[in-house]
Amino acid sequence: xxxxxxxxxxxxxxxxxxxxxxxxxxxxxxxxxxxxxxxxxxxxxxxxxxxxxxxxxxxxxxxxxxxxxxxxxxxxxxxxxxxxxxxxxxxxxxxxxxxxxxxxxxxxxxxxxxxxxxx
Amino acid sequence: xxxxxxxxxxxxxxxxxxxxxxxxxxxxxxxxxxxxxxxxxxxxxxxxxxxxxxxxxxxxxxxxxxxxxxxxxxxxxxxxxxxxxxxxxxxxxxxxxxxxxxxxxxxxxx
Numbered sequence: 001x002x003x004x005x006x007x008x009x010x011x012x013x014x015x016x017x018x019x020x021x022x023x024x025x026x027x028x029x030x031x032x033x034x035x036x037x038x039x040x041x042x043x044x045x046x047x048x049x050x051x052x053x054x055x056x057x058x059x060x061x062x063x064x065x066x067x068x069x070x071x072x073x074x075x076x077x078x079x080x081x082x083x084x085x086x087x088x089x090x091x092x093x094x095x096x097x098x099x100x101x102x103x104x105x106x107x108x109x110x111x112x113x114x115x116x117x118x119x
Numbered sequence: 120x121x122x123x124x125x126x127x128x129x130x131x132x133x134x135x136x137x138x139x140x141x142x143x144x145x146x147x148x149x150x151x152x153x154x155x156x157x158x159x160x161x162x163x164x165x166x167x168x169x170x171x172x173x174x175x176x177x178x179x180x181x182x183x184x185x186x187x188x189x190x191x192x193x194x195x196x197x198x199x200x201x202x203x204x205x206x207x208x209x210x211x212x213x214x215x216x217x218x219x220x221x222x223x224x225x226x227x228x229x
Binding site: 045046047100104105106107110111 | 164165166209219221
């Protein structure tokens, strides 16, 4: 059974940093791309970032490019999102998601972790 | 960048059939797969249709997906509506440089 569990969310001041983690199990982690998708309170879904199975290829939404960095540790089956220069508009639930063989598509989602950017 | 446009909300009675549309603004809908995700209140999304019209195991066959090149749109159809189908539904597709979600459709079953 595929399991994804995010951690690291919380309250941070504007301009601050936070690192999210996602522990994955139940599948061959290195074989699949992984992503972060966020949802602002009461709003829709936004694909934030993705990384290939090897970690060699990454994707970022324009809204986070240059501020967020996605990475993965395949020896620990863990996905990360380093978030710097945080803004109020980054406030959202951040979901970890596993891609299908097509890294543009998602088949499993984690429960999410809430990031609140506020002074 | 292209956009995916969905109706903001739809409502229908239990037992009836509802169809939710997802129209692509540019680029052919048929060139890249469309997925549909269901998000019940307070929960994370789950995949109900993948690769245009495929159902993951565990998703009832009341759910179906289709593509219409003439209108450049995708559709999610739910038949035999149940109260448990009440949720937000999002379509999603991509091109060579972007992954895009539709704005979501709130389905009310009343």
